[in-house]
Amino acid sequence: MTSRDRVLGRIRDALGPARGTPVAVPRDYRRHLGAGRADVLALFLERVAGHGTPVRHVGADELATALAAALWSRDVKRIIVPPGLPSGWLAELDGVEIAPDAPGTAPDAADTVVTGCAAAVAETGTIVLDGGRGQGRRALTLRPGLHLCVVHADQIAGTVPEAVARLLPSRPQTWLTGPAVAPGPSRAPSPHGPSALEVLVVED
Template identity: 65%
Template sequence: MNSREKVLGRVRAALGPARGTPVEVPRGYRRRLAEPADRADVVALFSERVAEYRASVRHVGADEVATAVAAALWGRGAARIAVPADLPYGWLAELEGVQAVADAPPIPAGALDGMDGVVTGCAVAIAQTGTIVLDGGRGQGRRALTLVPDHHLCVVHADQIVGTVPEAVARLDPVRPLTWISGPSATSDIEMARVEGVHGPRVLEVLIVDGPLC
């Protein structure tokens, strides 16, 4: 008997006759917020959690989206941004002095890295975790579009915000390319010092649209 067999023999002896018995995994996940919450409470919680991640959050009406997008880009001195080819045209209607480059055909990685930012929508947002989920659907584009530029401006409609992760998962198609965003990209792995922009945008700005979205 070699050393490996001895070790495995001891493990089997320690486990006893119950080894291999299926273990029941509890599935009693909390699927909704602890207390019944109306739409305003869910949206407010999402705003709070996103802000905790050092993201910028602003509430706007449906008729203010274009102005808010332009103001956010002007505020960062953006001159050239990338946008999904199917981004709603109205979102960029007030943009002056900023060139919006549609990602069709796909913008090369080097050129994408040189963009001053990207504007997208989202698939769903989660109040409990302050997370935004993109699935490559309308107004979102491919994954690289929101992972390479240093600034991501995301438009989130209030109706897209759910309370918990299970609620979000129920709305998503698992075969689509999902990107889960909880604040700007950051890590504290090296000497416990927070470093932003490691594997995604260094800056995340969120516009929450409180009225019907065009």
């Protein structure tokens, strides 16, 4: 008899006749904000900014310029980009070296990373990465440098249930809501936290 059998046996003994009792989950909580697209976008911008994260809302034709300006204002000379990042986003960069992320390479602390995202949540001011196109592996966004994240307006879900429904559970997900904080009551930013985040929301 294996430990698996013994543990499962103990569970069955413990539950006795109650085992397998069906329990209905009342799912009458809110799934949607009941707000229009513009209000959802406005809430997302407000919540992200409320976390102290710089966020800008730009038109589709302004994205490349806004991205270049964000990097220029921070004097960034080199960026690392994940596979599948749309090349148009980087069209306006001048004097910035673009290095593709290669698994196995040790990340340089100072490097800036540009990614897209898989989804975002307005109510919580969250961005979600899942390793998909233009997002890269988990390690990419864990360096202490700047992380510039581009969010398409139609990627913004109103609520957590909407976002969960949009995402594939099998993908390696990272949900980021404001800066990571150290444990305890101080709420100070974690000294070893990942990159500083900056968000660009692009209208489609």
